[in-house]
Amino acid sequence: DAGVTQSPTHLIKTRGQQVTLRCSPISGHKSVSWYQQVLGQGPQFIFQYYEKEERGRGNFPDRFSARQFPNYSSELNVNALLLGDSALYLCASSLDPRNSPLHFGNGTRLTVT
Amino acid sequence: RKEVEQDPGPFNVPEGATVAFNCTYSNSASQSFFWYRQDCRKEPKLLMSVYSSGNEDGRFTAQLNRASQYISLLIRDSKLSDSATYLCVVNESGGSYIPTFGRGTSLIVHP
Numbered sequence: 054d055a056g057v058t059q060s061p062t063h064l065i066k067t068r069g070q071q072v073t074l075r076c077s078p079i080s081g082h083k084s085v086s087w088y089q090q091v092l093g094q095g096p097q098f099i100f101q102y103y104e105k106e107e108r109g110r111g112n113f114p115d116r117f118s119a120r121q122f123p124n125y126s127s128e129l130n131v132n133a134l135l136l137g138d139s140a141l142y143l144c145a146s147s148l149d150p151r152n153s154p155l156h157f158g159n160g161t162r163l164t165v166t
Numbered sequence: 167r168k169e170v171e172q173d174p175g176p177f178n179v180p181e182g183a184t185v186a187f188n189c190t191y192s193n194s195a196s197q198s199f200f201w202y203r204q205d206c207r208k209e210p211k212l213l214m215s216v217y218s219s220g221n222e223d224g225r226f227t228a229q230l231n232r233a234s235q236y237i238s239l240l241i242r243d244s245k246l247s248d249s250a251t252y253l254c255v256v257n258e259s260g261g262s263y264i265p266t267f268g269r270g271t272s273l274i275v276h277p
Contacts, residue, residue: 086265093174095253095267096210109264143209151263152198155255157209 055080057158059144065164066134074129074161078146084108085127086155087119088143096143102127103150131163139165169193170256172268179275183244187271189254190236198257199237201228203250204270210253213239244275 058077066072078085084103088096098111102121116132125146131138141162145155171190179185191199199216214221216228216237227240237254251270258264 088267093269095170095172095269098264098266101264111264141207145265150257150265152257154200154212154215155210155265156212160209 057144057146057156059142059158059161061161062159063162063164065166067166068134068136070134070165071130071132072134072163074131074142074144074163075126076129076144076146076158077126078144079156082146082148082156083125084147084150084153085121085125086145086147086150087127087129088145089113090141090143090160091139099129101150108150134165136165139163169258170254170266170268172254172271174269174271176272176274179244179273181244181246181275181277183275184240184242185244185273186238186240187252187254187273188236188238189256189268190234191254191256191266192235193256193258194232194235196256196258197263199228199230200255200265201226201237201239202253202255202267204253205250210267213252241273244273246275246277249273249275 086101087099090096100119101109141160145157147153201213202210204210220229225242253270254268
């Protein structure tokens with residue numbers, strides 16, 4: 054069975070640009086979460102979707118948005134990129150956000166110059 | 167105060183040593199707990215869930231202390247391949263269930 058897949062793997066953007074990151078969950082998983090991880094820190098929660106509804110939002114500015122599609126895949130959008138947005142963006146899926154572990158994709162490494 | 171706290175280390179131990187990590191959490195209503203392993207520049211991978219009664223998986227033992235609000239991970243007979251960052255995860259409850267990560271504890275096992 055395929056795991057969580059994310060695309061693209063790497064991305065280089067310039068300040069002010071916009072980026073869209075994509076994620077396909079494990080088949081049967083209805084919850085998708087997005088995390089941002091910078092070097093030396095644990096993953097920071099950005100969004101959680103369950104059954105196509107936003108169930109949680111972390112402490113990120115409105116430049117960050119996301120959505121979940123009917124097939125449970127998800128996109129994370131970041132507008133007006135800043136240098137500080139450079140990070141590893143991780144998508145994770147789970148069966149049930151209440152008690153199931155997260156399964157991560159390989160991540161998208163975003164570099165903003 | 168950070169919701170989930172871990173000693174970042176690094177813990178530098180010889181092969182064969184026993185090493186333990188703790189992770190404290192602030193939300194007493196937290197419901198589920200996990201340990202993840204993360205290798206350099208890779209995604210976190212589930213190591214084990216943490217159950218109230220404690221659980222063991224080979225050389226790894228996880229425990230939960232609800233009264234003191236911490237979870238622990240014990241690694242026995244450390245291998246070189248155990249070198250990684252170990253992240254604790256706490257599912258915060260109260261309306262939404264958001265898995266919150268600690269910053270991770272770095273383990274280096276040397277020959």
